Amino acid sequence: MIEIERFDGEKIKINKDNCFGCELIKNSSVNSGLVYESENFTISQDFELPILGMLIIASKRHVNSFTELTQVERLECMELISKTLKILKENNICQTYSIIQEEKSHFHIWLLPNHSYMLKNFGNPVKNISKIFQDSLKNLKNKETIDKIYDSLNLIKSKFNERI
Numbered sequence: 001m002i003e004i005e006r007f008d009g010e011k012i013k014i015n016k017d018n019c020f021g022c023e024l025i026k027n028s029s030v031n032s033g034l035v036y037e038s039e040n041f042t043i044s045q046d047f048e049l050p051i052l053g054m055l056i057i058a059s060k061r062h063v064n065s066f067t068e069l070t071q072v073e074r075l076e077c078m079e080l081i082s083k084t085l086k087i088l089k090e091n092n093i094c095q096t097y098s099i100i101q102e103e104k105s106h107f108h109i110w111l112l113p114n115h116s117y118m119l120k121n122f123g124n125p126v127k128n129i130s131k132i133f134q135d136s137l138k139n140l141k142n143k144e145t146i147d148k149i150y151d152s153l154n155l156i157k158s159k160f161n162e163r164i
């Protein structure tokens, strides 16, 4: 077992031999940032990073790449990206996003908000992503930010319920 710290400061124990994405899906009760779930995907706050509006769309099946999704899953995934971005923008969580997918682990898509503080302090968010992540862990793990993130998650969850 290893212990990892969730975005809200809570320490969570997970089995280090298993895939982290699969563990989160199996133990959804530890994923306090979950806003939406279908048969094939989950959408939640990034598990570790206290960044407002940083949502992860993850497949429930363990695959590594977009190319390993079925056609039905691919179409659902595109639809979910679009729906999620719409909700985030309409509710003023952030107006512009970078969409990132790495192929090194359990399939997930990062919706990285391009907040004005990021553009001001770090320039291009994709080029400086590790600095943005480090900064959030060092400077944003405070009650004010965490409360704001949970408020946003409740709002996003209610918007998904309205739409589906």
Ligand SMILES: [Zn+2]
Pocket (backbone or CB within 6 Å): 019, 020, 021, 022, 023, 061, 062, 063, 106
């Ligand atoms: Zn997995």
